[in-house]
Amino acid sequence: MKALDLKLIRDLLRLKSQVVSIAAIVACGSATVIAMRSTLDSIQRARDDYYDRARFPQIFASLKRAPESIARRIERVQGVGSVETRIVASAVLDVPGLSESATGYFVSVPPEGEPTLSALYIRNGRQLSPRAEGEVLVNELFAEANKIRPGDSLAAVINGRWERLRVVGIALSPEFIFNAVPGIGMFADNKHVAILWMRRNALGPLYQMDGAFNDVVATLAPGANESAVIASIDDILRRFGGGHAYGRKDQLSNNVLSGEIEQLRVFGTAMPFVFLSVAAFLLNVVLSRLVATQREEIAVLKAFGYTNRRIGVHFLGYALAAVALGAVGGIALGIWVGRKYTALYVAFFRFPSFEHYSSAVLIASAVLVSAIAAITGALFSVRAAIRLAPAEAMRPPAPTAYRPLLLERLGFGAFLSTGTRMLFRNLERRPIRTVASVIGVAFSAAILVVGTFAFDSARYMSDIQFRTAQREDIAVGFTNPRHLRVRRELAEVHGITRIELYRSTPVRIWNGQRSRQLGLTGVEPEAMLRRLVDRSGRHYRLPAGGLVMTSALAKVLEIAPGDTVILELLERGGERRFVPVVALLDEMIGFNAYMARTDVNALLREGPSASGAYISVVPEELNAVVKHLGLFPAVAGSVTREAMLKSFDEQIAESMRLTVIIVVSLASVVALGVIYNGIRISFSERARELASLRVLGFSRREVATLLFGEQGIIDVLGAPLGLLLGLGLAYWIATGFATESYRFPVVVTARTYVFSLAVVFTMAVAASVAMRGRVYKLDLVAVLKTRE
């Protein structure tokens, strides 16, 4: 081994705690790259593989009822590959062990054999027997949430009659990787939403759908134009109550899955960037100091004829050592966190096989990115080493020049104690390093804010949704629009205190060439259970005489209040009506449009009718009411607010636990790395000064206060700045996620801020404790003997 390499190794050993703390930050950087990207890859792989193998359709359409012969017409549409018609229906479910009722979403499978599209994967139990009646398969997420096993029984209210259903198997479908069905809430509710597959010969008669279908899915032929195919299918189905076919993009489960993938992509880019910037900065500071203390050694090396290149490589070696060490830890940590994260997604997404997968290319690129960051950070100090002229390096560096503080120059010097002056002058003398340290500390606080604000936002959204907008106890949907007389029937149920009926219908809103398809909800103007609520929680009375739409939708369609739009009524085969837009509502999620229920009835040229009801009940009667409502033939399904809220809170709590642990660990590593190195470097630069103070009679505590005080000022400046930075990054990420219909609100609670500050200051104390021993053991005699 060459002597210079020995020097490198021994220096590294001497500086081991600094090297390790930088390596830890490099490790966090490469770990976040690997963890997030490998989770992303894993989900993408599982999804693509599953979509491919199970023949996930590309076109989805629902309608009221069409004879099976129409399927032939759809097959003949140019660009359509395979077509599969089905019967789908919602029903109230009675689940063993669940006090409240659940909503079952039935999907038919052919009387014999397997569906050609959206093939089912049987996880447990068996496939439905051919032409079996009374047998169902249930989806895995629901089965798990309710501990349902093959052999168990469920009861469903189908067209007002209790039907007993035997679960023969637990199944997965590419259409329900995420457990969401049309019309039910915006959050996953695995406990109360079930997907059930039933033979078509059994399901059809229950809904008078023999020889007919109300749902169709199709694949596209290679090279087909999706929107052209959708338009053709809409043309065919319009007179059967269809006409609003959509592609994968709008398929619920796929939409949620894509959103999650996009989120991982944003975080997987933003977080490593933060870590690697901090690591680069720390390397720069530590190496600059190393070069400064080794001036004479560098001079001697140069005097003996070592080339600049050799010396440059030598100093780069320190950075590469930190990268190598960090990469080893980062790969292990990244794969471990990636596994945990991937496992976390199993609570939301179900694939037949969902293995954590981290490719060699990903790992190599994570290491490469880390190395580039480290080398960038090291280059400045390496350049300083190369630039040293041998003769100049032999002399001690010029004494550092100080000057009075700006504050003192302004005449406020009298208010500062001698110690305080020392602290601030030291900070002022190296403005770049001070600012960089402040930013480093700020980043650690920012990581905490940005890593956990999503939970605050989700809680805020749930609060607005479940406490301000949605105030009913039970929401029920009818199988078909019903005459308002239904109110009287409902009112007879014991325990119901208020009923508000609504009428919803699918529409396409046109403004010139622009259009969007969505659900128009007709509500009671005096509604109290479902209110129009904007993103800040203010609620509005529905104005009469026109349409209210969400601002996001208005923006997409370029509509201002007062404009008139064309409503294409999909339920009425695409009939068009002109309707004025009277107001915009700034909702958080979705493209929604509202009108008075009576106005919707008028648009549809129907009598006073409703498609569902919002109901409030006497609290102790809730379960009884839900059970009772299930017996109504009119009721297709019901959702209780309480159950949704509870299941939402449970989900948040689960994913929050792991995320908080990871985020706190990462932020702590950054905070500790920045603060410890800050004190350590300051200590090595000022050991002599501190020893002098000790000799003059300053106690160990007083000297430690001076040393830690300097870092303390940086922490006190940096941490609150970090909260702001975190908030900024949160807005940046929220903007990154915003789709045209979905804007994530950025909400950070005081608790999150306080928690972030607490973590940073805890690390500051930890770093001080770690350094205290060195300060206390300062060798006064040795330090004083050395030349400055």
Added chain:
Amino acid sequence: MIPATSGGAQRPLLVSRPSVRKDTIIDRRNIDVEVTPRRAVFEVHQLSKIYRMGDVEVAALRSLDMKLFAGELLVLLGASGSGKSTLLNILGGLDVPTSGTVRFLDHDLTSANDAELTRYRREHVGFVFQFYNLIPSLTALENVELVTDISDNPMKAADALAVVGLTDRASHFPAQMSGGEQQRVAIARAIAKRPDVLLCDEPTGALDYETGKLVLRAIDRINRELGTTTAVITHNAAIAGMADRVIRMTSGGIAEERLNAKRLSPEELSW
């Protein structure tokens, strides 16, 4: 003239302030060095200091006995490695001996812990070092204030600077001053607390001839005018001329001790 009365409320200390009445010690330029009875500020008995360097033991001090008397200016001469710095460090409470005892007035320094030694340095000792050891981020005046801030009965910092003739450099930072000026600031800093002893370790070691003399003049003046007991260590034999008493050390022991019949002023020294 600088006010030089000892006083102020005394806190109970490990080491009480010496009862030497400083104001009784006046300019002694023409007084016989044999002042009797002489009161010992330091009494060192059988002092040994052994450093372990790897497997080798190095004895820096070997069973050394000596005294430092109130008000005297002692010069400790010796080559490098003779043990003079080790002795000074132990007297100053920077280091502890391996064996033997060191008494400061009626208190034992050998059994003091770090906190007690810190308090001892803070209240009784003024240090001057070869490399000045000023705080670079503080001006001359502030460097002195650093000490007066933590002392019970200090001089005004500006007065201390006046003693060393640096009133006009008060607002300069160390980087803006010459070596000699920096060393004089260090002396001002050492005396500002009115220490009982002033310990100087090679105070002229890093200075040229003329500047060195300027610094010695400051030390001499403080010893004469304030009566501060002073020990100066140096390898420069010429400096011995300004002392009341000279101790020459070799190999951790005292090789020679002599009294100067006449104390020379720093101007009369040459090397």
